[in-house]
Amino acid sequence: xxxxxxxxxxxxxxxxxxxxxxxxxxxxxxxxxxxxxxxxxxxxxxxxxxxxxxxxxxxxxxxxxxxxxxxxxxxxxxxxxxxxxxxxxxxxxxxxxxxxxxxxxxxxxxxxxxxxxxxxxxxxxxxxxxxxxxxx
Amino acid sequence: xxxxxxxxxxxxxxxxxxxxxxxxxxxxxxxxxxxxxxxxxxxxxxxxxxxxxxxxxxxxxxxxxxxxxxxxxxxxxxxxxxxxxxxxxxxxxxxxxxxxxxxxxxxxxxxxxxxxxxxxxxxxxxxxxxxxxxxxxxxxxxxxxxxxxxxxxxxxxxxxxxxxxxxxxxxxxxxxxxxxxxxxxxxxxxxxxxxxxxxxxxxxxxxxxxxxxxxxxxxxxxxxxxxxxxxxxxxxxxxxxxxxxxxxxxxxxxxxxxxxxxxxxxxxxxxxxxxxxxxxxxxxxxxxxxxxxxxxxxxxxxxxxxxxxxxxxxxxxxxxxxxxxxxxxxxxxxxxxxxxxxxxxxxxxxxxxxxxxxxxxxxxxxxxxxxxxxxxxxxxxxxxxxxxxxx
Ligand SMILES: [Zn+2]
Numbered sequence: 001x002x003x004x005x006x007x008x009x010x011x012x013x014x015x016x017x018x019x020x021x022x023x024x025x026x027x028x029x030x031x032x033x034x035x036x037x038x039x040x041x042x043x044x045x046x047x048x049x050x051x052x053x054x055x056x057x058x059x060x061x062x063x064x065x066x067x068x069x070x071x072x073x074x075x076x077x078x079x080x081x082x083x084x085x086x087x088x089x090x091x092x093x094x095x096x097x098x099x100x101x102x103x104x105x106x107x108x109x110x111x112x113x114x115x116x117x118x119x120x121x122x123x124x125x126x127x128x129x130x131x132x133x134x135x136x
Numbered sequence: 137x138x139x140x141x142x143x144x145x146x147x148x149x150x151x152x153x154x155x156x157x158x159x160x161x162x163x164x165x166x167x168x169x170x171x172x173x174x175x176x177x178x179x180x181x182x183x184x185x186x187x188x189x190x191x192x193x194x195x196x197x198x199x200x201x202x203x204x205x206x207x208x209x210x211x212x213x214x215x216x217x218x219x220x221x222x223x224x225x226x227x228x229x230x231x232x233x234x235x236x237x238x239x240x241x242x243x244x245x246x247x248x249x250x251x252x253x254x255x256x257x258x259x260x261x262x263x264x265x266x267x268x269x270x271x272x273x274x275x276x277x278x279x280x281x282x283x284x285x286x287x288x289x290x291x292x293x294x295x296x297x298x299x300x301x302x303x304x305x306x307x308x309x310x311x312x313x314x315x316x317x318x319x320x321x322x323x324x325x326x327x328x329x330x331x332x333x334x335x336x337x338x339x340x341x342x343x344x345x346x347x348x349x350x351x352x353x354x355x356x357x358x359x360x361x362x363x364x365x366x367x368x369x370x371x372x373x374x375x376x377x378x379x380x381x382x383x384x385x386x387x388x389x390x391x392x393x394x395x396x397x398x399x400x401x402x403x404x405x406x407x408x409x410x411x412x413x414x415x416x417x418x419x420x421x422x423x424x425x426x427x428x429x430x431x432x433x434x435x436x437x438x439x440x441x442x443x444x445x446x447x448x449x450x451x452x453x454x455x456x457x458x459x460x461x462x463x464x465x466x467x468x469x470x471x472x473x474x475x476x477x478x479x480x481x482x483x484x485x486x487x488x489x490x491x492x493x494x495x496x497x498x499x500x501x502x503x504x505x506x507x508x509x510x511x512x513x514x515x516x517x518x519x520x521x522x523x524x525x526x527x
Contacts, residue, residue: 001262008263009279012270021275046391047276053385073291073298073395075342077283089280089287091389098391101277108343113298130279 006125013128020048023062028129033067033119035097036060044097065094069117069133072099076108092117092133103132110135140234140376141368142524143241144173145486147358150325150474154249154355158188159205161357162247166206169359174369175241180361182212182233182242184226189249190219190478191268202245212239219513220425222246223358224381224481224520230362231376242362248478250353274387286350286428288388288515290342292395293430297344299396300445304344307429308335310451311348311471314432317457318468320499323483325354325474335429348471349429356476358483365527372526374492377506378414380407383518390517398516401438405510408521409440414506416440417461419523421491421501422508423484427470431516436464439510439521463501466491481511481520492526 013021020036024047027034037044038052039059051058074090088108091099104111105120117133124130146168148154154161162185170177183203187195199215202208212233216226223246230242270278273285282288297303312332318324330348338346365375382403386393393399409415416439424439426432433447441462442450450456456464467473467487470480488507490496505526512519 001258004259004262005266008266009270012267012278013275015267016270016278017275024276047274073294075287075290075294075344077281077287077342078340087281089282091291091395099389100391101280101389103280113294124279124281128279 009125020050024048033065034062037063046100067119069094071115074111105132105134138237139365140231141365142374142489143363143368144169144361145489147486149323150354150356165357165359169361173361180243182239184230184244186222186246186478220477221513224511234362244360246479246482247357248476249355286342289428290345296396306448308332311335311429314469314472317466318472321468324468326472351427351470351475354474354476356479358479374489375527377525378408378412378523380404380521386517388515398438400519404519404521405439408523412523419462419508420504420506421463424510425512466499484509
């Protein structure tokens with residue numbers, strides 16, 4: 001099953017992803033979590049874009065995000081599609097960016113809203129990386 | 137401007153699987169809704185259709201297939217898709233064309249099929265589902281292995297409880313209230329009575345949500361006939377008094393906005409209330425798109441019926457079941473009527489129309505004159521609100 005999911009993921013990323021997604025992935029693979037910042041209004045988008053979704057300026061620059069985050073919300077899936085169940089996911093709040101979905105590398109029962117996390121990385125499929133936060 | 141009325145409605149019972157093919161099911165509700173309006177299919181001059189299903193089966197040229205099958209000669213024919221908002225947008229477009237005077241009698245037709253037999257081919261199912269989920273959640277969120285969007289709603293529920301000092305037990309009464317209504321609705325999928333203890337003891341799905349906090353995927357079909365009100369023969373006429381639609385720049389989890397209250401239902405309701413010249417407390421009966429217990433409660437608040445964090449107490453006090461100004465989801469709601477997403481907004485419309493006609497038997501809301509239905513897509517990222525009146 002994993003082979004089918006991996007192949008389908010690669011195909012779908014080609015279809016629904018794009019240049020900014022590919023660059024994000026290249027940086028994740030190098031253990032660096034980055035996104036794009038608008039050179040006009042300074043807003044950091046997440047996920048990254050080749051333009052600014054806030055002011056619609058067309059010029060953006062890549063910036064590395066702070067490694068620390070706080071846990072905004074979390075849950076777990078009894079049956080996940082990709083990782084071993086039960087699978088813990090959360091929304092992590094990164095200062096100056098907002099709160100976004102991430103894998104959480106800790107048991108559900110050990111977590112609480114507001115705790116400090118640090119970014120880590122995991123390979124979801126061959127060559128496809130995700131950020132995975134763990135408590136510090 | 138011509139006034140638009142909902143002259144005819146029809147819906148099949150919500151069940152896990154359709155009994156007939158999706159084409160034959162769609163044809164069945166089309167004939168039933170047109171007959172309910174006292175019209176003939178030959179008088180329909182507009183067709184506004186949902187895809188046959190919101191995912192999994194092809195929808196290319198489906199409105200053309202339907203029009204050919206039904207033998208419709210129209211002046212407008214279109215397929216609409218906007219996630220859970222799909223059938224509400226189809227309704228809105230039909231109302232607008234009738235109000236403009238261009239159409240006289242428009243058919244809104246929506247179906248959803250959630251039990252795909254082809255899932256029996258495991259390899260096909262996994263490949264197809266993986267691709268669809270990347271399309272659905274986008275190339276970033278999709279990599280975290282979400283299947284159904286339940287984790288997003290679970291985290292929204294967690295934030296709601298956290299911010300208002302509530303616990304999981306505060307979510308249970310609304311599930312019980314909706315199940316009590318569903319007992320009297322033959323269209324409902326889940327009618328066996330439940331208790332708060334049952335809700336709290338149900339299998340965990342994504343904490344804090346358990347099985348009975350969630351709506352079940354289901355199949356269904358519904359139709360409505362929208363006419364210029366001089367064509368509406370039934371009494372009382374059910375006229376469209378106000379509509380609102382609003383979308384936020386987010387898909388599922390918003391980057392910056394809170395998850396415990398929602399802008400899209402607030403904005404859509406404000407527009408609809410303004411057009412209708414009403415306030416939330418004027419509404420006698422409402423059907424809202426609460427696909428989870430916590431979402432149901434947050435919607436009561438975001439639509440302007442209760443202050444933030446107050447909906448659980450309102451439910452406990454019976455204010456949503458007849459002791460207050462407005463009765464919520466007498467159909468059983470998404471949790472117990474069932475949730476065939478592509479058709480869900482029309483199921484809500486059907487319930488409101490039948491309530492305003494006084495035709496709901498044991499679950500009839502007394503003296504219901506003003507009704508509201510709400511629909512949403514994503515996680516409340518976009519909303520529609522319609523206000524209807526018995527006239
Ligand atoms: Zn900008």
